[in-house]
Amino acid sequence: MTELSIVIPVKNEAENIGPLISGIAEACDGKTYEIIVVDDGSTDDTADIVNGLRAEDARIRLVRHGRSGGQSAAIHSGTLAARGPIVCTLDGDGQNPPEELPKLYGPLMHDTTGRLGLVAGQRVGRKDTVSKKWASRFANGLRARVLHDGTRDTGCGLKGFRREAFLGLPYFDHMHRYMPALFRRDGWDVLLVDVSHRERQAGQSKYTNFHRALVGIPDLLAVAWLIRRRKKVQVMAPAGDNEGSGND
Template sequence: MQLSVVIPVLNEENNVEPLLHELEETLRGWDQVEVICVDDHSADRTLEILKSRSAEYPWLRIVRHHEQSGQSAAVRSGVQAARYPLIATLDGDGQNDPYDIAQLVAVYHREKNIAGPCLVNGRRLQRQDTGWRRLSSRLANGVRRRLLGDDTPDSGCGIKVFARADFLDLPSFNHMHRFVPALVRQRGGTVISVAVNHRRRVSGASHYGTLDRLAVGIVDLVGVLWLARRAIPPASNVEQECNG
């Protein structure tokens, strides 16, 4: 099994060490696996803790942004740095359960031979967030599903599995991580939602406020709608001729 786990982190000094310990337990026995933590220019001890654990965890790699660039940029940096063709992503706050990686990978391998790119997307059935955050997420997902037709009930869930090449073929823009299912479908791909565990945040707070996400989400939604109207569908009538 060749797998790169990409985790964007920003000011998660109290969460990153327990997450690494869980990953050590979860990934034990996997032959070829790496975990890439992308530090988005944290202002606390997150980077220091990651560096101090790199000798203990030989599968750990660290990517560092020299300025804060956002979650989507951090995910893309990690995927670009990945050595292996299959990617799993997790949020760095510990709310995603690393033990769910195996089931998403199994679903991916079962479905990957269908036409086009394949994305396995987590679905948090019992979100351990505030009522306001759950409501705002439900509304945002509903609007995205209705306008983009991505048929994904929880497109913002941080735990996903996909092919590295497929992800790097998607357009790159700020906040694109919330629209990956729609972008995959625009390319004739398949998105499969799988129920996953979700845990309460033990320490710290979300670095992206609800109103901020709503404001940028409207702009991004218009952009993704534009991309959907301009997308070139996969060609089914192409024949390649070779000389000689």
């Protein structure tokens, strides 16, 4: 039985995917795991490389999108395909060190309350350009003031969560940036952990600061609306449906 699924959303990461998968295997050693690579419309050799690795290791799986749907779509497809009850994600560009994965799946596997739904990484010592870090700082500050979600870095790709809890969230494009707020909206506990960050060794970023700003504000307002409209009461069983009626 698979106890852990690692989902990697990728697009044109042929130079990074091999070393990343190798690092994930080391980080998950001793666990019954699978690695699901979601190829989000790559036009390079990413899928061919993954298929070559699959031939050597049956724990590696490939899900392909015919055209690019974005990171949230890739995470959603990977989670739907996952066989494990616990799912961890990390970016396919190699900037999320796979050795940080135990910080994510460990708390979920040892949770005795049944209430921990999400363990979210927060990057320390980011290895990005100054403009990218300033843009993220502004976006995270605005999001925190509106949503009060308690985290300083929702853009970090390192996340671990219960599969059924994630699939119960409202799905929309860019939802991966609002997961702490969405999990709390549904009554789940959220744990925040500091994680390290690496410089990109190959390839190019798929996002620009302008693109992030363009989609960020409508998404933020939509999530704020979802939180305000969340279900606040539970439906009680009708009278007479309780045990002890004597009609068994």
